Amino acid sequence: LRRGAFITIEGSEGVGKSSSLSAVEDAIRALGWETVVTREPGGTPLGERIREWVLGSPRGSLSAEVEALLMFAARAEHLDQVIRPALAAGRWVVCDRFSDATFAYQGAGRGASAQFLTELATRVQRGLEPDLTLLLDAPADVGLARISHREHDHFEQEGLAFFERIRDAYLAIAAGAPARVKIIDASLPIEDVRREAERIVAEFGDRFDPQ
Amino acid sequence: LRRGAFITIEGSEGVGKSSSLSAVEDAIRALGWETVVTREPGGTPLGERIREWVLGSPRGSLSAEVEALLMFAARAEHLDQVIRPALAAGRWVVCDRFSDATFAYQGAGRGASAQFLTELATRVQRGLEPDLTLLLDAPADVGLARISHREHDHFEQEGLAFFERIRDAYLAIAAGAPARVKIIDASLPIEDVRREAERIVAEFGDRFDPQ
Numbered sequence: 001l002r003r004g005a006f007i008t009i010e011g012s013e014g015v016g017k018s019s020s021l022s023a024v025e026d027a028i029r030a031l032g033w034e035t036v037v038t039r040e041p042g043g044t045p046l047g048e049r050i051r052e053w054v055l056g057s058p059r060g061s062l063s064a065e066v067e068a069l070l071m072f073a074a075r076a077e078h079l080d081q082v083i084r085p086a087l088a089a090g091r092w093v094v095c096d097r098f099s100d101a102t103f104a105y106q107g108a109g110r111g112a113s114a115q116f117l118t119e120l121a122t123r124v125q126r127g128l129e130p131d132l133t134l135l136l137d138a139p140a141d142v143g144l145a146r147i148s149h150r151e152h153d154h155f156e157q158e159g160l161a162f163f164e165r166i167r168d169a170y171l172a173i174a175a176g177a178p179a180r181v182k183i184i185d186a187s188l189p190i191e192d193v194r195r196e197a198e199r200i201v202a203e204f205g206d207r208f209d210p211q
Numbered sequence: 212l213r214r215g216a217f218i219t220i221e222g223s224e225g226v227g228k229s230s231s232l233s234a235v236e237d238a239i240r241a242l243g244w245e246t247v248v249t250r251e252p253g254g255t256p257l258g259e260r261i262r263e264w265v266l267g268s269p270r271g272s273l274s275a276e277v278e279a280l281l282m283f284a285a286r287a288e289h290l291d292q293v294i295r296p297a298l299a300a301g302r303w304v305v306c307d308r309f310s311d312a313t314f315a316y317q318g319a320g321r322g323a324s325a326q327f328l329t330e331l332a333t334r335v336q337r338g339l340e341p342d343l344t345l346l347l348d349a350p351a352d353v354g355l356a357r358i359s360h361r362e363h364d365h366f367e368q369e370g371l372a373f374f375e376r377i378r379d380a381y382l383a384i385a386a387g388a389p390a391r392v393k394i395i396d397a398s399l400p401i402e403d404v405r406r407e408a409e410r411i412v413a414e415f416g417d418r419f420d421p422q
Contacts, residue, residue, distance in 0.1 A: 046264065046273070053260065062257070065335070066287045073280035080274055116334050123327050124276070 003210045004033065004091045006083065006128070007201070008098040011136030012166045013156055014143030015186040016193055020136060021096055023194035027201035028092050036086040039096035040075060043082050047074035055153040064110035071102045072120040079124065098130060100173050100181075105155060108169030109162050132204045134197055135174050136186040140164045143186075214421040215244065215302045217294065217339070218412070219309040222347030223377045224367055225354030226397040227404055231347060232307055234405035238412035239303050247297040250307035251286060254293050258285040266364040275321035282313045283331040290335065309341060311384050311392075316366060319380030320373050343415045345408055346385050347397040351375045354397075 007024060009017055021037065028035045041051040050070050054062065062070075075098070086093050099121050106112040140163035147156060155162075174181040184196045218235060220228050232248065239246045252262040261281045265273065273281075286309070297304050310332050317323040351374035358367060366373075385392040393411045397404055 046268075046277070049260075049264065053257065063287060063291055066257070066284050066291075069280055069284035069287060069331075069335075073277050073284060076274060076277045076280060080277075113334075119330055119334075120280075123324075123330075124280075 002090060004087045004089070004093060005131045005204070005208050005210065006087055006093050006095070007204075008095045008100065008130040008133045009136065010097060010100045010104075010133055010170060010181075011186060012104075012138075012140065012143050012163050012170070014146030015136035015138050016146075016190055017096060017136060019190055020134060020184070020193055020197045021094065023197040024094050024134065024201050027198040028094065028205070030198075031202065031205040033092045033205075034090070035092045035094055036082070037094045037096075038078070038082055040078060040098055040101065041071055042074070043078040043095075044074070046077050050074040055155070059155075059157045064106050064112035065116070067110065068102060068106040068112045068117055068120065071106060072124050075099065075102075076124045079128065084128070095130075098133075099125065100133060100135075100170065103173060104166045104169040108165045109155075109158070130180060131208060131210075132201070133177075133181040134200060135170055135181050135183045136193065137167065137170065137174075137183050138186040140167050213301060215298045215300070215304060216342045216415070216419050216421065217298055217304050217306070218415075219306045219311065219341040219344045220347065221308060221311045221315075221344055221381060221392075222397060223315075223349075223351065223354050223374050223381070225357030226347035226349050227357075227401055228307055228347060230401055231345060231395070231404055231408045232305065234408040235305050235345065235412050238409040239305065239416075241409075242413065242416040244303045244416075245301070246303045246305055247293070248305045248307075249289070249293055251289060251309055251312065252282055253285070254289040254306070255285070257288050261285040266366070270366075270368045275317050275323035276327070278321065279313060279317040279323045279328055279331065282317060283335050286310065286313075287335045290339065295339070306341075309344075310336065311344060311346075311381065314384060315377045315380040319376045320366075320369070341391060342419060342421075343412070344388075344392040345411060346381055346392050346394045347404065348378065348382065348385075348394050349397040351378050 009021055011017055025035050042048045083093050103117055107114050107117050140160055174183050182200045184193055186193055220232055222228055236246050253259045265278055294304050314328055318325050318328050351371055385394050395404055395407045
């Protein structure tokens with residue numbers, strides 16, 4: 001049995017991750033693979049509790065370091081209980097945010113040391129990286145305008161400068177890993193974004209060769 | 212203002228930590244210092260929540276690594292919000308378990324890598340170590356016999372071999388840090404243990420010189 005592919009979707013607020021997620025799922029099914037769709041933080045009972053705790057806590061009440069430790073605790077559990085078993089069973093895993101988000105939000109956004117985050121990622125991921133990451137990219141003000149109507153969580157209450165740091169961090173990650181991270185222009189109409197996501201996954205499916 | 216002293220109390224199950232804790236408190240008051248008594252995991256809202264998650268989860272359901280990450284997340288918050296501010300204000304902090312317990316329980320007991328725990332401790336403690344640690348030591352079977360009447364949590368359900376590893380790990384830590392860690396024979400009658408704890412704190416008080 002070939003192991004499944006590990007695909008992550010990343011991006012800041014208001015970039016249309018949910019809609020792209022369903023496009024990715026459709027594209028994987030069109031390739032003939034079973035999918036497991038999950039999210040971070042979350043995906044396990046502990047992960048969902050941590051999500052609730054972090055997103056529900058007042059802005060700035062947790063240090064960047066505490067947030068990072070909680071994210072990696074949730075991630076270690078998620079990898080053990082959901083992601084690795086699904087991949088080993090040949091399923092394709094689609095995860096709404098993963099470690100790139102921790103580097104962007106807790107690192108660039110909130111100031112946790114990149115070296116510390118790298119230590120944690122190395123330990124927790126033990127060599128497992130996403131095979132493909134779709135980065136939904138849009139100027140910070142475009143994303144923020146799109147979420148202006150809804151109630152804002154822990155991170156969504158941050159200002160424009162915070163989301164500009166997040167965007168820059170994501171673009172820097174993409175620049176450093178061009179084979180893994182594909183950038184989609186999320187300021188385009190939602191249907192174009194979906195189509196681009198499907199195209200990238202189809203192309204990836206043709207060349208995916210698990211070790 | 213001199214910073215306060217940081218005193219931790221360590222030991223496995225059934226060694227009489229609660230009773231020694233009150234003896235330590237009395238001894239510090241006799242020296243004329245204000246005390247803050249706290250515990251790990253715990254001591255902050257997040258810490259108490261993590262305590263509940265870990266001690267309330269079925270035995271073995273969380274990996275050693277996940278437990279360690281949660282313990283250090285709780286510890287980072289506890290240090291920021293409770294321990295460092297109290298010490299800076301000149302108070303003496305008495306903490307029921309600290310990092311030694313993570314090395315003993317998650318490390319020796321459950322198998323988390325000592326190198327990983329050291330990385331986390333270095334990052335989270337940023338050079339702050341307890342000034343004095345009282346290690347309540349008793350053979351594992353003595354401690355377990357003392358708790359045999361009560362309902363057992365997550366760790367208390369483990370077998371004798373687990374608690375022997377905990378005890379050995381604590382004794383190894385003490386051997387490596389003899390100036391900081393003072394061993395008390397916890398198989399003695401409770402009044403003798405209390406008196407010994409008071410004597411050690413009084414002696415420590417005479418020589419404590421904060422940097």
